[in-house]
Amino acid sequence: MEHIIEIEGLTRKYDDFFAVDHLDLKIGKGEVFGLLGPNGAGKSTTILMMLGLTEPTSGNVRVCGLDPVHQPIEVKRKVGYLPEDVGFYDDLSGLENLTYTGQLNGLSRMEAEEKALGLLARVGLKEEKDKKAGKYSRGMRQRLGVADVLMKNPEVIILDEPTLGIDPTGVKAFLQLITDLSRKEGITVLFSSHHLYQVQQVCDRVGIFVSGRLLACGGIDSLSEQLFADESFMIEGVLDAGVRTSSLKEDLKKTKRQLQDIPGVAEVRIEEHRFMISSSKNVAPEVAAIIVGGGLHLNSLSNREYGLDEIYTRYFQE
Amino acid sequence: MKIFKNAKKNGIADDAFVHQKLSPFWVMVRKEIADHFHSWRSLILFGIILLTTVGALYASLIDAREVFSAKSDGSFFFLKLFTQSDGTLPSFFVFISFLGPLLGISLGFDAVNSEQNRGTLSRILAQPVPRDYLLNAKFVAGVLVVALMFFSLSFLVIGAGLFVLGHPPTAEEFMRIIVYTLFSVVYVAFWLNLSVFFSVKFRQPATSALSGIAVWLFFTIFYPMIVNLITKGFEPSKFAPPQMVYFYQKIKFALVQVMPNELFSEVTSALLVPTVRSVGPLTTEQVSGAIPGDLPLGQSLMVVWPQITGLLALTLLCFLFAYLVFMRREIRSRG
Numbered sequence: 001m002e003h004i005i006e007i008e009g010l011t012r013k014y015d016d017f018f019a020v021d022h023l024d025l026k027i028g029k030g031e032v033f034g035l036l037g038p039n040g041a042g043k044s045t046t047i048l049m050m051l052g053l054t055e056p057t058s059g060n061v062r063v064c065g066l067d068p069v070h071q072p073i074e075v076k077r078k079v080g081y082l083p084e085d086v087g088f089y090d091d092l093s094g095l096e097n098l099t100y101t102g103q104l105n106g107l108s109r110m111e112a113e114e115k116a117l118g119l120l121a122r123v124g125l126k127e128e129k130d131k132k133a134g135k136y137s138r139g140m141r142q143r144l145g146v147a148d149v150l151m152k153n154p155e156v157i158i159l160d161e162p163t164l165g166i167d168p169t170g171v172k173a174f175l176q177l178i179t180d181l182s183r184k185e186g187i188t189v190l191f192s193s194h195h196l197y198q199v200q201q202v203c204d205r206v207g208i209f210v211s212g213r214l215l216a217c218g219g220i221d222s223l224s225e226q227l228f229a230d231e232s233f234m235i236e237g238v239l240d241a242g243v244r245t246s247s248l249k250e251d252l253k254k255t256k257r258q259l260q261d262i263p264g265v266a267e268v269r270i271e272e273h274r275f276m277i278s279s280s281k282n283v284a285p286e287v288a289a290i291i292v293g294g295g296l297h298l299n300s301l302s303n304r305e306y307g308l309d310e311i312y313t314r315y316f317q318e
Numbered sequence: 319m320k321i322f323k324n325a326k327k328n329g330i331a332d333d334a335f336v337h338q339k340l341s342p343f344w345v346m347v348r349k350e351i352a353d354h355f356h357s358w359r360s361l362i363l364f365g366i367i368l369l370t371t372v373g374a375l376y377a378s379l380i381d382a383r384e385v386f387s388a389k390s391d392g393s394f395f396f397l398k399l400f401t402q403s404d405g406t407l408p409s410f411f412v413f414i415s416f417l418g419p420l421l422g423i424s425l426g427f428d429a430v431n432s433e434q435n436r437g438t439l440s441r442i443l444a445q446p447v448p449r450d451y452l453l454n455a456k457f458v459a460g461v462l463v464v465a466l467m468f469f470s471l472s473f474l475v476i477g478a479g480l481f482v483l484g485h486p487p488t489a490e491e492f493m494r495i496i497v498y499t500l501f502s503v504v505y506v507a508f509w510l511n512l513s514v515f516f517s518v519k520f521r522q523p524a525t526s527a528l529s530g531i532a533v534w535l536f537f538t539i540f541y542p543m544i545v546n547l548i549t550k551g552f553e554p555s556k557f558a559p560p561q562m563v564y565f566y567q568k569i570k571f572a573l574v575q576v577m578p579n580e581l582f583s584e585v586t587s588a589l590l591v592p593t594v595r596s597v598g599p600l601t602t603e604q605v606s607g608a609i610p611g612d613l614p615l616g617q618s619l620m621v622v623w624p625q626i627t628g629l630l631a632l633t634l635l636c637f638l639f640a641y642l643v644f645m646r647r648e649i650r651s652r653g
Contacts (some may be wrong), residue, residue: 044650051444054648073446081444083651087437091356103345104445109336148441160651 004029004156004188005050009059012045012212019045021212022059027190029155032182034199035192037209043192044084046209047158051081064155077105080149084161086141090134094125094144097133098151105152112151119147123177139170146177156188163198171195175202196311208311223311233282234304239273240297255294262286273299342447343455350459354425363424364467370413371471375399375478377407393612394592396479396487397494401590410475411586414468414502415579421464422509423530428523429456429514430644435521437652453514453644457637460510465503472499490592493615498589504629505582509534511636518644537577545573560601567599578632581625588622589615596621 005027012020020042027033035043048054050061052072061068068075088097095116102112120129123143128136136144142162149157159178163171179202182189193199200206200220207217216226252270259268265279277287284303291298340348354360378399403409408416430453433439443449472495480486487495512533516526549570554562574580584597592612595605613621 048648048650053440053443073448076444076446081440083437083440083444085437085652086441087652088441089353089438090436091353100345100349101441101445103340104342104442104447106339106342106446108339145441152446 002029003027004064005190006062007046007050007059008061010046010049010056010061011058012042012049012054013057018212020049020056023212023214025207025214025217027188029188030182030186032179032189032202032204033191034203034206035190035209036194036196036199036206037192038194040211041209042212043209044160047081047160047190047192050158051075051079077152078154079156079158080152080154082142082145082149082157082159082162084164086145086148088133088136088141088144088148090132092133093130094120094133094136094140095129097144098148101148102151115151116147119150120144122150122181123147138165139167139174142166142174143177146174146181150181154187156190157182158190158192160192161194162191163193163195171198175199178202233279235277235279235282235284235287235301236304237275237287237291237301238299239275239291240299251294251296255291255296258290258294259287262290342445343451346447346451346455347459347462350455351463354459354463359424360463363421367413367417367421367467368471370407370417371410372474374403374407374410374413375475378402378409379478379482394491395483396476396491397590397592399475399479400495400498411498411502411590415505415582415586418502418506418582419509419534419579421467422460422506422511423513423527423534425460425463426456426510426513427517427527427530429460429517431517431521431523431526434649435523435652440649440651443649449645450641453518453641456514457507457511460514461503461507464506464510468499468503468506472496490615494589494592494618497615497619498586501582501585501589501626501629504633505578508578508629508633508636511633511640515636515640515643518640518647537579541577542574545570549573564599564601571598575625575628578629581629581632584625585622585629588618588625592618594618594621597625 003026005025007023007025010020010023011018023046035046037043045054049056050063050068052068052075055069063075064078066075066078088094089100092100095113098116098119099109099112102115103109105112107115117129120126123146125140125143125147128140133141133144145162149159157178162178163174166174175198178189178191181187191199191203205218206220206223208215208223216223218226256268256270259265259275259277262279262283264281264283265277267276267278269276277283282303284301288298288301381402400410403412430439433442433452439452442452476487476492476495486492509530513526513530516529517523520526520529549566552566552569554566588594588597592614593610595608595613619626
């Protein structure tokens with residue numbers, strides 16, 4: 001796949017602090033990529049370096065084949081950036097704001113105004129186009145931001161925390177809008193967010209970014225494999241409490257040993273009648289066979305994959 | 319922009335203006351100028367300056383007739399309109415030199431920091447325009463607005479004088495007035511540059527506004543006092559040789575030359591009062607052989623050329639600092 005953004009060994013140091021630590025990332029054309037991570041992980045810094053708004057300490061970035069440090073204006077022609085908590089000129093209307101952006105991108109006033117009208121209709125702000133931008137709600141401002149970013153017909157759109165402060169329905173509609181645009185026009189979209197659940201629904205691939213490093217990158221399913229290599233699968237079960245054998249304790253010990261011997265099992269925990277087995281692959285059939293074969297009765301058996309919950313808990317709470 | 323909307327509604331044909339592709343720099347300048355004219359702050363300040371100058375004009379016109387007929391020397395009537403007053407109100411040029419800094423400071427103090435606080439700075443810098451366009455556009459817009467205002471006022475004064483006197487100014491007078499207006503724009507541009515520099519440096523508009531005013535107060539009130547204090551220690555006694563006295567006067571003169579308001583008032587006095595021969599201490603030797611009379615414009619400019627250069631240099635210095643700080647800064651979003 002042709003890579004529209006290529007990042008190699010990108011580093012940004014502030015005195016002794018590594019905001020971005022030797023990042024390697026490749027994003028393909030037309031992809032919807034989510035850069036997920038907690039606050040202070042270095043997502044915004046990475047984005048600034050992609051646009052040429054900050055100079056990297058070392059490493060290089062190529063966006064659409066251009067170097068943002070040496071050709072920032074060409075990069076900005078092709079990349080649309082929606083910053084966090086975007087602002088507009090409050091005393092100008094939404095339409096006037098967009099027309100201004102269009103003119104800064106080299107369109108004449110007439111062309112810019114026509115384009116702005118079209119985009120405002122697409123993002124659903126047709127009724128409010130003449131309202132002063134200072135009176136827009138947060139959700140409306142974000143949509144205006146999307147229209148603003150599209151004024152220049154970008155090849156890549158970078159959105160920094162776009163869903164911050166928007167209610168859940170609004171978020172869903174917003175993300176749907178972005179993905180529709182991406183699919184229809186073939187625009188590559190890069191999200192940066194710490195709202196995992198919202199963003200992972202629409203992303204093709206996701207990168208987990210913590211403390212300046214990319215911990216894992218790929219589809220959601222492959223993420224758990226990458227992050228919890230040994231223990232990505234969790235099997236929980238309940239033994240039937242009614243069974244009383246004379247040698248319950250020894251049976252349990254023997255069963256535990258047998259369970260631990262199954263290839264791929266990392267840890268077995270048996271408490272009272274509950275047991276929890278974490279393993280690197282799905283071993284539910286073997287577990288069931290061993291337990292039933294050992295004379296114990298199985299009440300329930302369930303499979304649980306490590307999902308975003310665990311990723312969140314383990315890496316995002318600091 | 320509203321004008322164009324109405325034009326379309328009324329069926330007036332689109333003119334070339336809306337189809338023209340302007341360079342992004344001039345797009346920004348136009349927007350900044352429009353912002354100035356739409357903001358209450360600028361309008362109030364323009365109103366104050368207009369009122370005070372019209373008042374000063376009126377005051378000087380009141381006794382213009384008497385002055386004109388009393389003194390047979392009716393020359394440079396138009397210049398006197400700028401400099402004379404009957405005592406009730408300060409004259410025109412005093413108002414300008416007093417309110418000019420205020421105008422410059424108020425036009426520039428929130429130039430860059432308000433963009434950052436409103437969240438528009440990252441968005442504008444994400445457009446394919448060089449970063450210094452923003453700074454330059456703010457500056458150029460401010461200068462254009464000030465130039466418009468000051469030239470209108472000067473022409474208003476000339477018109478009033480024409481009305482009262484009945485005949486137009488001489489070419490010499492006219493040129494002097496034009497050059498004076500030009501330099502008052504340069505003077506205000508210095509304060510504009512200074513406040514733009516403060517707006518780049520400080521995050522809060524209030525801080526940058528107060529810093530600008532503090533600098534102004536310092537140069538208007540405190541610096542002369544400090545100079546007096548310093549030189550009082552060196553004051554030669556009555557019996558000192560003339561070289562000492564001359565040296566002392568020269569030092570005193572040199573020390574006040576860093577004050578922009580001082581530079582401006584020296585330039586103004588040379589321009590508006592053609593009989594002014596020098597702006598510093600002169601020895602008798604230097605003035606011997608001089609023919610009393612008025613200087614032509616070129617010579618008047620020569621007299622204050624160091625001051626003109628100094629004023630321009632100060633303006634450029636402020637711009638340089640603002641440029642350096644702004645261009646290297648990492649612009650983050652307001653969040």
